[in-house]
Amino acid sequence: xxxxxxxxxxxxxxxxxxxxxxxxxxxxxxxxxxxxxxxxxxxxxxxxxxxxxxxxxxxxxxxxxxxxxxxxxxxxxxxxxxxxxxxxxxxxxxxxxxxxxxxxxxxxxxxxxxxxxxxxxxxxxxxxxxxxxxxxxxxxxxxxxxxxxxxxxxxxxxxxxxxxxxxxxxxxxxxxxxxxxxxxxxxxxxxxxxxxxxxxxxxxxxxxxxxxxxxxxxxxxxxxxxxxxxxxxxxxxxxxxxxxxxxxxxxxxxxxxxxxxxxxxxxxxxxxxxxxxxxxxxxxxxxxxxxxxxxxxxxxxxxxxxxxxxxxxxxxxxxxxxxxxxxxxxxxxxxxxxxxxxxxxxxxxxxxxxxxxxxxxxxxxxxxxxxxxxxxxxxxxxxxxxxxxxxxxxxxxxxxxxxxxxxxxxxxxxxxxxxxxxxxxxxxx
Numbered sequence: 001x002x003x004x005x006x007x008x009x010x011x012x013x014x015x016x017x018x019x020x021x022x023x024x025x026x027x028x029x030x031x032x033x034x035x036x037x038x039x040x041x042x043x044x045x046x047x048x049x050x051x052x053x054x055x056x057x058x059x060x061x062x063x064x065x066x067x068x069x070x071x072x073x074x075x076x077x078x079x080x081x082x083x084x085x086x087x088x089x090x091x092x093x094x095x096x097x098x099x100x101x102x103x104x105x106x107x108x109x110x111x112x113x114x115x116x117x118x119x120x121x122x123x124x125x126x127x128x129x130x131x132x133x134x135x136x137x138x139x140x141x142x143x144x145x146x147x148x149x150x151x152x153x154x155x156x157x158x159x160x161x162x163x164x165x166x167x168x169x170x171x172x173x174x175x176x177x178x179x180x181x182x183x184x185x186x187x188x189x190x191x192x193x194x195x196x197x198x199x200x201x202x203x204x205x206x207x208x209x210x211x212x213x214x215x216x217x218x219x220x221x222x223x224x225x226x227x228x229x230x231x232x233x234x235x236x237x238x239x240x241x242x243x244x245x246x247x248x249x250x251x252x253x254x255x256x257x258x259x260x261x262x263x264x265x266x267x268x269x270x271x272x273x274x275x276x277x278x279x280x281x282x283x284x285x286x287x288x289x290x291x292x293x294x295x296x297x298x299x300x301x302x303x304x305x306x307x308x309x310x311x312x313x314x315x316x317x318x319x320x321x322x323x324x325x326x327x328x329x330x331x332x333x334x335x336x337x338x339x340x341x342x343x344x345x346x347x348x349x350x351x352x353x354x355x356x357x358x359x360x361x362x363x364x365x366x367x368x369x370x371x372x373x374x375x376x377x378x379x380x381x382x383x384x385x386x387x388x389x390x391x392x393x394x395x396x397x398x399x400x401x402x403x404x405x406x407x408x409x410x411x412x413x414x415x416x417x418x419x420x421x422x423x424x425x426x427x428x429x
Contacts, residue, residue, distance in 0.1 A: 009151050009294075010225075011301035011309045013365065014082035020228040027236045029152055030223055032159025032287030033215055034244045035166045037119050037263055038112065042211035043252020044262025049199030049207070053189050053257060059201065060249045063208025066399055068241045070344060071216035072234065073351045078221030079233045081362060085221040085295075085350070086302035091362050092353035092409075094373040101346060102299040105218050108339065109296040110320045112214060116289035117141045117324025120281065123265045127278050134325055141321030144286055148293035148317070149310055152226065155290050162287035163244075169280035170251050173267045177254040180271075184258070192257045202396050209398040210340035212245055217347045219295045293317055340398040345384030348405030349377050356413030357421045367428050376417065380408040 010019070043056075050056035077088055086105065090098040121137030147154050181189040199207075220237065227233045252262035259270050268277035297313035304312060354360060362368075384405030388397040 009298070009309060010082070011084070011298045012087070012305060015225045016082070019226065021226045021232075022228055023232050023235050025156060026223055026226060026232065027239055028159035028163055029156045029291070030159075030220070030236050030240045031244050032155065032162045033219055033223075033291035034212065034240045034288075035162050035248060035284055036116070036288035037123075037265075037281070037284050038115055038288070039211045039245060039248040040252035040255070040262050042207050043249035044256040045207050045252075046204055046249065047253045047256035047262070048194070048197060049204055050194065051198060052191075052193050053253065055201070055204070056253045057250070059204035059208050060246050060253075062396075063205045064212070064241050064245055066205075066209055066396070066402075067212050067216045067245075068237060070213070070347050070402065071220045071237050071241060074217055074221040074347050075224035075227070075233050075237060076230065077351065077354050078225040079227040079230070080360075082225050083365070084225060084298045084302065085218045086299040087365060088221065088354070089346075089350055090302075090365065090370055091358060092350045092374060092377050094371045094377075096372040097374055097378060099303040102302050104342075105214075105346075106296045106299045106303075106316065108214055108343070109218065109292045109299075110316060110323065113144075113289050113292040113296070113317070113320035114323035116144075116285045116292065117321050118327055119263075120285045120289075121324065123263065123281055124278070127265060127269065127274060127281075137324050138321060140282070140286065141289075141317060141324065144289040145293055145314060145317035145321075147286070148290040148297065149313055151294075152223075155287075155294065158283075158290065159287045162283035165283040166280050167247075169268060169273070169276045170247060172273065172276065173251055173271065174254050176271050177258045177267065181254075181258045189254065189257055205396050206337060206340045206398055208249070209344075209396070210337060211249065212241070213343045213398065214339050215291070216241075217343045218299070219291050222295045222298055293320070341385055341388050341401055344398045344402035345381050345387075345405035348384060348402045349381050349409045352406045352409035352413065353377065353417065356410045357417040359418070359421075361425070363425055363428055368424060369427065370424065371420075374417070376412045377409060380405050380412060383408060 046056040046059055050059065074085060078085065081088065086098065086102040089101045093101050117137050117140065120140045121133040124131055124136035125133040147158055178189050181192065185191050224233050224236070255267040256262045259267055261267060265277040265281040268280065293313055293316060296316045297309045300312035300316060301309040354362065384401045387400045387404045391400050
């Protein structure tokens with residue numbers, strides 16, 4: 001690592017088989033990431049743009065099916081190699097090129113971290129006006145950095161607490177919300193209809209995808225490199241993306257349709273459960289933000305190999321907390337759209353390169369001499385991102401971007417990247 005610190009999180013290399021873990025050691029870390037206020041915010045966006053409850057729910061499951069496929073691909077790659085997403089990208093983008101990808105990922109995660117810091121400070125101030133927003137933001141930002149510094153063991157404990165707390169108050173919020181909808185609308189929540197500011201189904205699915213795609217591309221493989229096998233990886237992803245993520249969106253959808261707010265804290269405050277609101281809020285945001293910080297530290301460690309992960313994490317946390325103080329949250333809707341377009345093609349390059357160019361047999365990073373740049377992969381990525389302007393009215397932008405990149409990278413693999421990969425492997429022999 002370039003320092004004397006023991007790297008217990010394997011930020012610059014592969015996780016050995018002896019350190020792999022089972023379902024219960026990983027699932028709560030992943031759920032803790034999925035149980036987040038920002039996903040509820042996306043649920044609120046869906047509720048405002050959909051014709052009604054049914055269309056919003058359809059957008060949720062179509063979007064999360066897309067995310068599940070991408071998350072499974074990146075997670076399986078990481079499980080087999082034991083490498084983080086930042087290290088995996090070296091094979092596709094080159095040693096220096098991957099650092100650019102990792103830095104881009106860090107900027108994205110820093111945006112998420114700052115949004116979480118802002119939310120926890122803002123809502124704490126609303127629930128308890130005696131506490132200034134900036135003080136709450138700094139305090140919780142510091143605590144979230146601390147838990148990320150301690151690594152996955154402490155993060156899994158916090159994730160477990162977040163799972164229980166948020167699941168309990170979430171069910172309470174949804175059940176009471178649906179009950180209250182019958183007091184306001186004849187026919188209940190299913191009868192509520194929007195007539196203004198409607199979005200297309202493609203736009204709704206884009207919001208759904210954007211709510212979690214960053215985690216599917218980066219955070220999911222960073223967790224699943226510790227996975228013991230395929231069954232563990234599949235089970236963890238199914239729980240997170242098949243149940244927990246849609247549940248969080250459901251809270252936001254119900255809250256927006258019935259009360260005009262999407263956040264669980266505000267929903268429960270309106271329902272008269274102030275204490276539950278705050279407990280759910282803290283568990284909710286903390287478990288997600290620590291995941292942002294942890295994943296960023298791994299990406300930063302792959303860029304700045306001579307600086308310890310811990311120091312890089314603290315720097316990231318300070319920058320993210322300061323950004324949170326300035327209210328980056330006001331650009332949340334634009335942020336989701338950007339993520340839904342920028343991240344899927346990144347995963348498309350890495351996945352296609354692994355299966356086509358390297359034929360699922362990547363050499364050890366400690367032994368292989370990879371090129372500094374892979375310009376072809378960057379070109380494929382840029383074309384994938386720009387596909388949203390080529391097909392503005394065709395399909396789902398995030399899906400278009402993913403498959404355009406996947407196909408182009410595969411073509412490059414068959415044309416010349418596979419030969420180069422074989423040459424690199426032969427040099428080791």
